[in-house]
Amino acid sequence: DTEVTQTPKHLVMGMTNKKSLKCEQHMGHRAMYWYKQKAKKPPELMFVYSYEKLSINESVPSRFSPECPNSSLLNLHLHALQPEDSALYLCASSQVVGESPRSGYTFGSGTRLTVV
Amino acid sequence: RKEVEQDPGPFNVPEGATVAFNCTYSNSASQSFFWYRQDCRKEPKLLMSVYSSGNEDGRFTAQLNRASQYISLLIRDSKLSDSATYLCVVTSSGNTPLVFGKGTRLSVIA
Numbered sequence: 424d425t426e427v428t429q430t431p432k433h434l435v436m437g438m439t440n441k442k443s444l445k446c447e448q449h450m451g452h453r454a455m456y457w458y459k460q461k462a463k464k465p466p467e468l469m470f471v472y473s474y475e476k477l478s479i480n481e482s483v484p485s486r487f488s489p490e491c492p493n494s495s496l497l498n499l500h501l502h503a504l505q506p507e508d509s510a511l512y513l514c515a516s517s518q519v520v521g522e523s524p525r526s527g528y529t530f531g532s533g534t535r536l537t538v539v
Numbered sequence: 540r541k542e543v544e545q546d547p548g549p550f551n552v553p554e555g556a557t558v559a560f561n562c563t564y565s566n567s568a569s570q571s572f573f574w575y576r577q578d579c580r581k582e583p584k585l586l587m588s589v590y591s592s593g594n595e596d597g598r599f600t601a602q603l604n605r606a607s608q609y610i611s612l613l614i615r616d617s618k619l620s621d622s623a624t625y626l627c628v629v630t631s632s633g634n635t636p637l638v639f640g641k642g643t644r645l646s647v648i649a
Contacts, residue, residue, distance in 0.1 A: 465639035
């Protein structure tokens with residue numbers, strides 16, 4: 424199994440809603456990431472988990488709350504989002520952060536989020 | 540100076556053409572280098588890692604010049620299916636995640 428699975432694929436939410444994005448991998452990777460990507464821009468790093476512990480938070484607003492229940496799962500809890508938060512949210516995993524030069528990240532297909 | 544800079548593009552080339560993308564990185568401590576491909580409204584997918592000795596995978600050749608902090612990707616005999624955005628990606632050693640360039644858009648035209 425060499426996939427990263429993200430659910431849902433599409434999400435429309437109001438600014439007062441609470442929702443969660445989910446990500447799952449079964450490759451034994453111990454680093455997992457959340458990226459945000461706006462149209463025609465590269466992915467922007469949000470959070471990094473290494474061995475289930477949050478190791479990097481790129482000054483992300485508190486309305487985004489990550490959670491790593493175990494080594495295979497990564498969640499992103501959303502609350503009181505703004506329309507400008509509409510984007511493609513990508514989950515990725517890798518063996519460990521910045522390890523072997525021959526390994527890259529495996530990305531999930533993303534959740535396309537629209538905040539109305 | 541941005542950490543990873545790429546040709547702005549877009550590149551519009553006919554089928555069968557050879558096209559080259561360039562990328563420079565600012566962090567001399569960078570150790571791992573990759574080219575990713577991203578199709579419209581899809582996730583990035585690893586195209587190839589870039590090694591110091593250069594490497595080739597079919598029609599794709601990647602080169603790394605550490606002295607000039609420069610990476611390149613050459614695509615020979617372009618196919619319509621090569622149309623995508625190509626992202627140059629770099630990471631340092633240790634606990635540093637990937638840094639993405641802004642990407643170069645390629646359109647291969649029949």
